Amino acid sequence: MVAVAPSRESVVWKALAEIRDPEIPAISLVDLGVIRRVAFEPGPAGGERLSVELMPTFVGCPAIEVMRQQIAERLADLADEVVVDLTFAEPWTSDRISPAGREALRASGFAPPVMIGSTFNGESLTVLPIATCPYCGSRNTTLENPFGPTLCRAIYHCADCRQPFEAFKPI
């Protein structure tokens, strides 16, 4: 086997994978799919700049600034300057959550979002009346509220294990 030094970008991705979502610490920013791009580029002052594009889950998500700070702090040693820009150039959708991220959500009591597919036409998003209970796997559940304690969550109740639980909204 030949040892290959990891690319500098992959070092950045690995570091980002250690940062937890401030509102749902079970999942990392990388598994949440909010990092669009990382790149090393020449900085305006002559040094090297590490540029990170962050995609907000919701436009009004109050955790965005915390995420930005955490990213800038975690990556500070990897370049002369770190810039974290918000981007809406493509919308973040819940389909970007990785399989590992979906499993991490489930393991911590959140039903992962159903997949939407690429055909959003303005009417294809909906909070389903039933979600699979993350505790017991039952489908004998009901939607209690399409709005929850944060912008990205809905609230359900499981009739089998009699637990309320939250689901990540498809968006």
Added chain:
Amino acid sequence: MSELDRETRDALAELLLAMADDEFVLGFWDSEWTGIAPILEEDVAMSSVSQDEIGHAKALYELLAELTGQDADRIAFGRPPEGYRHAALMNHARTDWAFSIARRFLYEHADAVRLESLATSGYQPLADLAVKMRREETYHLLHFDLWLRRLAEGGDDSRARLSEAIERLWPDAQTVFAPLATEAVLVDARILPEPLETLRWRWIDRVGALLKAANLPVPVNAHLDADGRTRHTEEFAWLHGEFTMVSGSEAKATW
């Protein structure tokens, strides 16, 4: 479109300010339901919807700030009441639940028509934001369409309150589409893909069909007050005092 000439930039600034102020002011009005909505689920829902709207306002103020070199927080909180450009629909206090639901129903559909059109705007940062906001607004539409039917079918009292509120708000709801002074510039530049008057009639058709489906009377008066975004009320002045209380307490502070 990389460089905008001054005339186009000023016109775009007028559009962004109008949209941001709509979301901002309505977000503050409906956040008042937190803790006092008719049921607990609605405390959570109205709070969440209001948080979305304030978030949309923030993103729009930031687009505007980038365009004009101002500070987004100063735009949001640093103007006197008469400097705001929200539609007259947002001049009313929250009043009762039926009134707030009627306003949300009328506004969410107007906003949806506006965002659908702007999703193809020639000003890419605005088009991108419109695409993202539409996904979130879909949940608002579902929610307030449901409440409209619930109150329409809920009994004589809820039905009467809802109908009266729609009738009363109808003229002011038109002013979401009040012409902007520089609108022709925006249409020419394809920043606004369609004139606001075209959007207004699309919205009238859409809400008319939904009201009819809920067996509610459809208001017939389609008069539009051209000064709908520059008129202000005592009720708004009061709200302005509330939402600028903290920022105004220390004018030179950095938050």
